[in-house]
Amino acid sequence: xxxxxxxxxxxxxxFNCYDINNxxxxxNLATPIIQNVSLPSLFIDGGQSILCxxxxxxxxxxxxxxxxxxxxxxxxxMYLEINAATAIx
Numbered sequence: 001x002x003x004x005x006x007x008x009x010x011x012x013x014x015f016n017c018y019d020i021n022n023x024x025x026x027x028n029l030a031t032p033i034i035q036n037v038s039l040p041s042l043f044i045d046g047g048q049s050i051l052c053x054x055x056x057x058x059x060x061x062x063x064x065x066x067x068x069x070x071x072x073x074x075x076x077x078m079y080l081e082i083n084a085a086t087a088i089x
Contacts, residue, residue, distance in 0.1 A: 002047040009039040015052055017066055027066035032056045 005026060010016045014031030018024065031039065035055040042051045048064040059073040 002043040007041040007043070007050055007052070009041065011036055011038065015039070015041055029060070029062050029066060031060055032058055
């Protein structure tokens with residue numbers, strides 16, 4: 001949550017975004033799903049971007065307005081854990 005919105009893993013096709021104040025569904029952030037597991041998400045860059053995990057080893061960074069994928073981070077291992085993210089200007 002970023003104080004206005006919350007992003008939750010929907011256990012089906014990625015993440016759902018909701019407005020905290022009225023519960024309105026704002027967007028679906030499609031994410032590759034191989035296993036039906038809860039996935040992590042985190043608002044980064046002061047709420048300007050959303051970092052979303054996947055069950056296939058990708059990490060997707062979505063725009064804060066939830067309209068586009070800004071970057072896909074891939075790796076060859078089974079697990080990737082991201083504990084913090086910092087924007088570099």
